Amino acid sequence: MSALRAFEMALPVPRLVTLPTVPLFGLRVVSAAPDAVIEDLLTGGAQCRVAFVNAHCANVMARDPAYAAALQTAGRVLPDGIGVEQAARMNGVEIAANLNGTDFVPQLLRGAAARGRSVFLFGAAPGVAAAAAARLVRDIPTLRIAGHRDGFDGAADTDAAIADINASGADILLVALGVPAQDVWLDRHADRLHPGLTLGVGALFDFLGGQVVRAPAPVRRARLEWLWRLAQEPRRLAGRYLLGNLAFLLREGTSALRERPDTQPQALAKRALDVTLSGAALVALAPLLALTALAIRLDSRGPVLFRQTRVGRDGRPFTILKFRSMHIDAEARRAALLAQSDREGICFKARHDPRITRVGRILRRFSIDELPQILNILRGEMSIVGPRPALPEEVAAYPARALGRLTVKPGLTGIWQVSGRAEIGFDRMVDMDLAYARSRSFLLDLVLIAMTFRAVVSGRGAY
DSSP states (O other), X not given: OOHHHHHHHHSOOOOSOOOOEEEETTEEEEOSOHHHHHXXXXXXXXXXXXXXXXXXXXXXXXXXXXXXXXXXXXXEEEEOSHHHHHHHHHTTOOOSOOOOXXXXXXXXXXXXXXXXOEEEEEESSTTHHHHHHHHHHHHSTTOEEEEEEOSSHHHHSXXXXXXXXXXXXXXXXXXXXXXXXXXXXXXXXXXXXXOXXXXXXXXXXXXXXXXXXXXOOOHHHHHHHHHHHHHHOGGGTTSHHHHHHHHHHHHHXXXXXHHSTTOHHHHHHHHHHHHHHHHHHHHHTHHHHHHHHHHHHHHSSSOSEEEEEEEOGGGOEEEEEEEOOBOTTHHHHHHHHGGGOOSSSSSOOOTXXXXXXXXXXXXXXXXXXXXXXXXXXXXXXXXXXXOOOBOHHHHHTOOGGGGGXXXXXXXXXXXXXXXXXXXXXXXXHHHHHHHHHHHOOHHHHHHHHHHHHHHHHHOTTOO
């Protein structure tokens, strides 16, 4: 250990920054921007153990007391994944940023390299930590790798592993033993470890080493566990676990669906669900549809229905149907209003759009303007669940990754729609839609349909 590092460790300095947190899953979860968190972790004087928490972690914590204790005593608990953000919202709180470990840890290490800090990688299969270290050096040339050790034979002798880590003089320790083992290990041996900053990083080494594109998990176990929790805790159906477990399916239970995301049985089941629910909705909502048409006629000049070309699956154009919520010259006035968009990214959205009629504001508040798309669903152009259909000019401006939204039928509702709609920026919307495109299933569609009712009643992001 360097003399400077030994001196720093000897100083009983409290952490310099108190980061804001929100209560979630019985933990105090950090709610701050990535830069603020990185500054805190790299400038705090005392040792700090960091844990990431996602929806899967919340499930494991509920049945593993040692893991729960490790998270509760961690110096910083960071939110990892959309599901944690959504679970927070369902509990009436907001998380400032999703600190996904795969993206956040390399950012942290860039900051560490700029400060001359070194890192030790511990965990994963033989050779993976070394491959991850090599990738980090390529991406962050100034980063100092103090050492690496695998999580198999290299972790069998705990004393030897700790001695190796301490002898390296590393300032930061990354442990990739998986949940819950990594956080329990760090908690249990915290008083013996010299690095000032320790983090449990899950499958990060596998990702950096090119072994996987994301953390793997068996789909069947994920679904069974999720269904069991719903059966055991029905009162929480609209509470903190619903969205968390939804994200578990999206982020950690989708490897099999990635292999064959659109098998014939799945496609048939989805189409059957679309036809059955949309047909029933058309009959049940007939009085509302008629009253809406009358209100539009009485409020402003123009047709009841608004028709517009949108881009569907595989880039095929189709004509979307909506109740008209704007004045008849709305399309001609759109270009002049683009600079007033309230939404980040490509898609235009303005909270105080002057083109919207009086009746139109009510229709949009409760998403009634979207109901004619039931006919698009019956015609097979749309599905009940899927990404919202984009305008041709928006698709023309898409970055390459956003084109993944077009691999599935557009939908009347989806992850973006139940997550805040217009309050969600373009990049986050794309992330959500790509997650759905990779993970779609009959069960997931049912969950999103159920959550849509809450989103419609709340009216959040609807304008």
